[in-house]
Amino acid sequence: MKISIIGAGNVGISVAYALILRELVKELVLVDRNEDLLLARDLELGQSIAALNLDIRLVCTSEYKFCEKSDMIIFCAGAKRKDGQSRDELLQINTNIMLDCTKALKAYVEDPLFVILTNPVDFLLNKLYESNIFNPKKIIAMAGALDNARFKYELAKKFDCKTSEIDTKLMGFHNDDMLLLKSHSSYKNQKLTDILNKDALDEIENEVKTGGAKVIKYLKTSAYLAPAAACVRMVEAIRTGEFLPMSVILNGEFGINGKAFGVLARLSLDGVLELCNLALDEEESSKLELSLKKYNYYNK
DSSP, X not given: OEEXXXXXXXXXXXXXXXXXXXXXXXXXXXXOSOHHHHHHHHHHHHHHHHHTTOOOEEEEESOGGGGTTOSEEEEOOOOOOOTTOOHHHHHHHHHHHHHHHHHHHHTTOSSOEEEEOSSXXXXXXXXXXXXXXXXXXXXXXXXXXXXXXXXXXXHHHHHTOOGGGEEOOEESOSSTTOEEOGGGOEETTEEHHHHSOHXXXXXXXXXXXXHHHXXXXXXXXXOXXXXXXXXXXXXXXXXXXXXXXXXXXXXXXXXXXXXXXXXXXXXXXXXXXXXXXXXXXXXXXXXXXXXXXXXXXXXX
């Protein structure tokens, strides 16, 4: 598989490194405008490939032509939110960056699987869909897999257990309106709603929703290792066929048409194969409806 990563910052390099460690690529292209950064990334990644004695072709470049024939594009470029900056301002800045990149890519990569990691992921995916540059079935965003990992992490701490003993599911937006599907999540095959009271579940939900903010508090920058791992899990899911939470363009599901929303989906290099339609309990259905109304997601 050939994968091109746009953006060689913390997230981009972490995705690249994880792809190498998991041996998921035959050819890896890292694109950025910062030439010094590219030189450093080429040394680090190239030496890592050599240390592991792997047969992976690496290209670190500022030219999009090297992305030609990529099976997948992973978009990690963009600005970080500054103090006092609104989400709408950040969305506009990163939309401009993304659309400039995708228009340049289109000359060399006609129809890739395109994965967005840059925030705000759901609304950037909406902008990419509206641009009509790539096939709507093949544009997705990573966030649900990360939020789900944070859900599993918090539960593993709560029960002091292995993460393999926990099954979690969620859907919705990559923000405070994410929907943890507690009625479909379990510990040792016991439903969470049967073994934890509301206060305990609410506490875990709060920890999941503030997971990214805690990293920023202590590290003074956004998370990058866990987002990269979650992205690589999505790449692996192409082989395994498992359902993972991800933001996709919906066509009538949940009353949403032509907009990005986080659902459980199966993925291939040809795009989204199938959605998992889970029955929600009363509380989950109510929260879902409120979040969709909040963002004007229902068709008029």
